[in-house]
Amino acid sequence: MSQETMSLFSPQLAARLDALVEKYPRRRSALVPMLLYAQDEVGYLSDAVVAEVAARIGITELEVRNVATYYSMLRFKPAGKYNVQVCTNISCMLRGGYEILERFQQELGIGPKGVTADGLFSLEEVECIGACCWAPAIQVNYDFHDELKPELVPGIVDSYRGKAQAEGGSSHA
Amino acid sequence: MADVTFTVNGKKLTAPAGTLLIEACRKAGIEIPAFCYYPGLSLQAACRMCLVRQEKVPKLQTACTTPVAEGQVFITDSEEIAQARKATIQLLLGNHPLDCPVCDAGGECELQDMTFKYGAGESLYADAKNHREEQQWSPAVYYDRPRCILCYRCTRMCGEGMDVWALGIQNRGVRAAITPNGRGAGGEQAWLDCEQCGMCIDVCPVGALTSGSYRYKTRPWEMNHVSTVCTHCADGCKVTLGVRQSNDGSEIIRADNRDKSGINGDFLCAKGRFGFDFVESPERLAKPLLRNAEGKLEPATWEQALRRAASKLKEVRDTRGGGAIGVIGSNHTTNEENYLLQKLARTVLGTNNIDHQRTTDYAAFAAALAGHTGKAASLREAATAPAILLVGGNPTEEHPLLAWQLRTNVRLNRARLYIANAKTIKLERQARAVQTLPEGGYAKLAAYLEEGASDFSKAVAGEESLLVIFGQEFRGADVKALVNWGLKRGNVRFAFLGDYANSRGAADMGLLPDRLPGYVPVSEPGAFAEEYPGLPGTAGRTLPEMIEAAAAGELGALLVVGANPAANRGLDRAALKNTFVIVVDILLTETAALADVVLPAASLYEKTGTLTNTFGDVQMVSKAADRAGVKPDFEILVRLAGAMGADARQLVPFGAGGMTADLGQSRGASAGEADRHAVWLAANNLEPKLSPFDPLAMLDEIERLVPGYRMDRMNLLGGNDVPTEPGLSPASSLVGAAPIVPAHNGLFTSGTLGKHCTALKNLAEHQAREMAEAVAK
Numbered sequence: 001m002s003q004e005t006m007s008l009f010s011p012q013l014a015a016r017l018d019a020l021v022e023k024y025p026r027r028r029s030a031l032v033p034m035l036l037y038a039q040d041e042v043g044y045l046s047d048a049v050v051a052e053v054a055a056r057i058g059i060t061e062l063e064v065r066n067v068a069t070y071y072s073m074l075r076f077k078p079a080g081k082y083n084v085q086v087c088t089n090i091s092c093m094l095r096g097g098y099e100i101l102e103r104f105q106q107e108l109g110i111g112p113k114g115v116t117a118d119g120l121f122s123l124e125e126v127e128c129i130g131a132c133c134w135a136p137a138i139q140v141n142y143d144f145h146d147e148l149k150p151e152l153v154p155g156i157v158d159s160y161r162g163k164a165q166a167e168g169g170s171s172h173a
Numbered sequence: 174m175a176d177v178t179f180t181v182n183g184k185k186l187t188a189p190a191g192t193l194l195i196e197a198c199r200k201a202g203i204e205i206p207a208f209c210y211y212p213g214l215s216l217q218a219a220c221r222m223c224l225v226r227q228e229k230v231p232k233l234q235t236a237c238t239t240p241v242a243e244g245q246v247f248i249t250d251s252e253e254i255a256q257a258r259k260a261t262i263q264l265l266l267g268n269h270p271l272d273c274p275v276c277d278a279g280g281e282c283e284l285q286d287m288t289f290k291y292g293a294g295e296s297l298y299a300d301a302k303n304h305r306e307e308q309q310w311s312p313a314v315y316y317d318r319p320r321c322i323l324c325y326r327c328t329r330m331c332g333e334g335m336d337v338w339a340l341g342i343q344n345r346g347v348r349a350a351i352t353p354n355g356r357g358a359g360g361e362q363a364w365l366d367c368e369q370c371g372m373c374i375d376v377c378p379v380g381a382l383t384s385g386s387y388r389y390k391t392r393p394w395e396m397n398h399v400s401t402v403c404t405h406c407a408d409g410c411k412v413t414l415g416v417r418q419s420n421d422g423s424e425i426i427r428a429d430n431r432d433k434s435g436i437n438g439d440f441l442c443a444k445g446r447f448g449f450d451f452v453e454s455p456e457r458l459a460k461p462l463l464r465n466a467e468g469k470l471e472p473a474t475w476e477q478a479l480r481r482a483a484s485k486l487k488e489v490r491d492t493r494g495g496g497a498i499g500v501i502g503s504n505h506t507t508n509e510e511n512y513l514l515q516k517l518a519r520t521v522l523g524t525n526n527i528d529h530q531r532t533t534d535y536a537a538f539a540a541a542l543a544g545h546t547g548k549a550a551s552l553r554e555a556a557t558a559p560a561i562l563l564v565g566g567n568p569t570e571e572h573p574l575l576a577w578q579l580r581t582n583v584r585l586n587r588a589r590l591y592i593a594n595a596k597t598i599k600l601e602r603q604a605r606a607v608q609t610l611p612e613g614g615y616a617k618l619a620a621y622l623e624e625g626a627s628d629f630s631k632a633v634a635g636e637e638s639l640l641v642i643f644g645q646e647f648r649g650a651d652v653k654a655l656v657n658w659g660l661k662r663g664n665v666r667f668a669f670l671g672d673y674a675n676s677r678g679a680a681d682m683g684l685l686p687d688r689l690p691g692y693v694p695v696s697e698p699g700a701f702a703e704e705y706p707g708l709p710g711t712a713g714r715t716l717p718e719m720i721e722a723a724a725a726g727e728l729g730a731l732l733v734v735g736a737n738p739a740a741n742r743g744l745d746r747a748a749l750k751n752t753f754v755i756v757v758d759i760l761l762t763e764t765a766a767l768a769d770v771v772l773p774a775a776s777l778y779e780k781t782g783t784l785t786n787t788f789g790d791v792q793m794v795s796k797a798a799d800r801a802g803v804k805p806d807f808e809i810l811v812r813l814a815g816a817m818g819a820d821a822r823q824l825v826p827f828g829a830g831g832m833t834a835d836l837g838q839s840r841g842a843s844a845g846e847a848d849r850h851a852v853w854l855a856a857n858n859l860e861p862k863l864s865p866f867d868p869l870a871m872l873d874e875i876e877r878l879v880p881g882y883r884m885d886r887m888n889l890l891g892g893n894d895v896p897t898e899p900g901l902s903p904a905s906s907l908v909g910a911a912p913i914v915p916a917h918n919g920l921f922t923s924g925t926l927g928k929h930c931t932a933l934k935n936l937a938e939h940q941a942r943e944m945a946e947a948v949a950k
Contacts, residue, residue, distance in 0.1 A: 060354065061354070062338065062340075062341045062354040063341060065343055065352070066342055066352070069343040069344045069345070070343075070345045
């Protein structure tokens with residue numbers, strides 16, 4: 001897809017994807033990183049994102065969906081502006097990961113896979129995020145918070161709320 | 174590759190190096206079970222059923238991905254392997270519902286067979302099975318998700334085999350499911366947007382994909398299976414019809430070709446697989462009809478109808494001569510019927526006014542090949558030829574089997590496909606080189622290839638051997654020019670594409686006003702005329718000329734057999750004011766509605782005989798279904814001639830060796846053995862033809878009198894396709910332009926038959942909706 005055609009993506013992302021498809025011997029090898037970058041920018045894999053990625057690689061939308069649905073980190077519905085990912089794998093679980101998850105549920109008023117009404121937070125339970133040494137740990141978008149205790153949760157939530165207010169606006173970009 | 178020797182279960186086997194173990198074992202009669210492995214498709218190794226023990230390898234290996242090499246030692250059958258397979262089945266049955274008593278596949282399910290064999294009858298899982306509602310993806314395809322064992326056969330068949338890529342697998346693990354490409358009108362419902370060939374249903378080893386026309390209709394073991402030939406396009410796929418007793422005969426319930434016999438193997442398109450319901454169309458004729466004093470068609474007995482038709486034909490012949498009678502034959506009737514029809518016209522009615530709705534200029538093809546034997550290609554060659562030049566035509570739409578053969582050949586044998594076409598066709602995706610022709614460029618194609626100036630023509634010229642397949646765009650002199658180019662070039666074989674199941678047979682059998690059977694000109698007659706002296710010596714009227722003659726009041730009677738010129742050749746009531754019309758057909762067509770006498774015929778699925786596909790391959794048609802009230806065209810024609818006072822023995826050479834035959838008393842032929850019995854009779858020089866209504870009685874005469882039709886009879890009766898030789902037709906010149914009107918039937922249309930197939934109409938509507946959705950997006 002040339003730069004001139006209408007793209008959903010920012011010029012920077014479009015350029016990055018253009019480079020990516022040329023990088024591999026087969027264009028479709030770029031599919032997973034493309035989906036990940038597109039999701040980071042758009043927030044989720046909308047029908048339009050799927051269609052554009054398919055067109056950029058030259059495969060069918062069905063093929064894009066076949067791959068994308070395999071990965072739990074790729075999503076088809078919008079997440080909150082801050083996606084709270086609570087690890088409940090073995091180290092985190094032993095050190096109280098489920099209490100953390102429960103506290104987030106109370107604090108945000110949503111269950112796993114839920115999004116708050118203001119679109120600010122979403123919550124999900126994830127597999128190991130590689131922070132076992134500092135368990136229990138969570139990841140909010142790409143930020144880590146570790147060695148947590150349930151009583152630290154409100155502070156984390158508040159800090160992101162403050163951050164959102166500072167940026168002016170509560171809904172998703 | 175060189176042969177290697179390896180050991181399986183203590184037995185030495187030999188196979189070419191690189192052969193997959195599962196194939197090598199199957200050839201040697203050692204069965205290795207597999208769900209995901211399917212010959213011809215890419216390897217998946219998903220099901221783990223084909224596990225075998227290989228010496229010196231720590232873990233069990235999948236036989237479907239193990240190429241054999243010198244000195245390997247395998248065990249394919251042991252306690253350990255049985256246990257491994259049993260464990261696999263237990264996992265597969267974890268969510269698989271045990272609804273076998275109502276499942277379509279029950280009784281012919283590979284999972285059921287394996288469970289029976291390896292005995293995983295007891296479930297070790299305490300959890301409830303995951304249930305999902307079944308989905309309808311199209312009028313033809315239903316998906317029952319919990320039954321699916323994720324073997325990927327359907328996705329590979331659809332993608333690699335059909336080049337449609339409409340099926341995928343989404344999600345993972347226990348949530349993984351087959352997903353179609355479309356999302357329907359509401360946006361969320363799963364819909365299939367594809368060619369609706371039903372191959373996915375066919376290859377499904379379990380009952381996950383089921384067919385709209387077959388599901389919940391019967392149990393597999395309640396059907397009888399009859400192997401015959403599809404009645405739609407001119408490729409001549411072999412089709413196995415599942416039939417069952419019904420109130421008025423026996424009905425067709427299913428069409429497939431799971432035994433992989435014939436030219437097509439297991440391939441069938443939507444028409445072959447679902448397009449058989451015209452036999453029970455409400456417009457299907459079940460009684461002869463006569464036009465009464467008020468001008469309305471009303472039911473009559475066969476005697477009344479035949480007497481009226483015969484007396485009128487006789488009267489016109491005796492008072493106005495044979496020239497006042499016209500005969501229009503069919504593209505769907507058998508060779509025997511076509512031969513009989515032209516014989517009836519020429520020897521009994523005394524006229525050369527005989528034609529059919531020509532869709533391809535086969536006469537020009539025969540004239541171009543005259544004297545050059547061994548130049549006509551069988552359809553089988555499309556799957557094996559190293560290089561193919563496809564000129565014109567659109568096989569994907571109009572010749573699905575040919576398209577399948579070409580795709581398979583390119584995929585498995587790396588055949589080189591060259592395409593020259595005025596339009597863009599889908600097969601270009603498989604082509605090595607494509608040449609787009611200007612409108613009318615076909616006439617100049619031979620000169621263009623000869624010139625060899627472009628890369629395309631150089632590439633074609635560089636091929637050592639070439640299979641040239643050309644479409645209906647070619648007529649008369651253009652056919653000659655292309656064939657001459659090929660003959661000059663050398664090492665070329667040809668095929669010419671036509672439209673209907675027996676279009677080629679109709680032309681070969683002489684349903685032409687200027688040609689006797691085998692394209693022998695009426696002016697220079699050969700064997701046929703010698704055997705039947707006194708034939709009319711001048712060319713008769715073509716179909717359009719007959720219609721003109723009728724309008725001018727010059728045609729006293731018109732006999733139309735299995736054709737519908739009122740729908741597509743402009744025949745109308747006004748033109749027929751002074752013509753007595755007799756129509757023999759299976760349906761109350763537009764033409765039948767104009768007739769004075771209508772005789773109800775058996776469809777191709779309800780009779781015996783032979784057909785010739787557009788490649789000249791002859792195949793046996795066997796009677797599968799049955800319908801009360803109808804008669805095969807063959808019998809109708811013999812009865813009609815008989816009612817005119819003609820000698821049936823002159824018309825049909827039956828009972829030549831006396832009136833005795835072994836009808837099975839010596840070996841107790843029972844139901845289902847008839848075909849083999851025929852082979853046995855022939856081998857023992859016995860005479861099975863005791864009746865003038867036996868179409869096979871005509872086969873001897875066809876072989877004797879039609880140039881090019883000397884066939885390998887044992888192979889033919891054994892259910893195989895046998896080639897004919899158009900090169901044996903006499904050299905002759907073509908007179909005038911032949912009235913050729915290609916039908917250009919697509920995936921869901923089939924002339925008049927297609928209009929009466931509810932299944933095909935539903936598929937066409939579904940695909941039209943999908944198309945509209947896609948455009949709206």
